[in-house]
Amino acid sequence: MSKPSIAQVVNEFMAFEELLDDAYWEASCSEHKDFIYDIISMFSQEIAELNKLSIQDHHYPYEFITEGIRRIVPKVSELESRKPDIIQRTKTLTDMREVLSNVIAILEAQSEDLG
DSSP: OOOOBHHHHHHHHHHHHHHHHHHHHHOSSHHHHHHHHHHHHHHHHHHHHHHTSOGGGTTSBOOOOSHHHHHOHHHHHHHHHHHHHHOOOHHHHHHHHHHHHHHHHHHHHHHHHHO
16 A cells, blocks of 8 residues: 555544544443543644645655654554444444544554554
């Protein structure tokens, strides 16, 4: 898989963040809300930093910017395995499947490049 561009990653991360926001408000217990909020906060920081880049730079390959995004990989993987328990609404769960797999691929590719 070729490295995604910054523009592609911004689109995937923003779609993921929107679905996480839906999942947060739909969550029925505080444990699930806390779990989702932690992921949201890390992605929000990364997106904010990516949005500071010049639009002319968005064709370059993506690399992690914030420390939080480097550390969130295990939690996003846990979300992958626990999503049917955490995400109750069918529409959100269905939409999350594709976006989450794309986000995990991006994060794992970056982690491999660093490791």
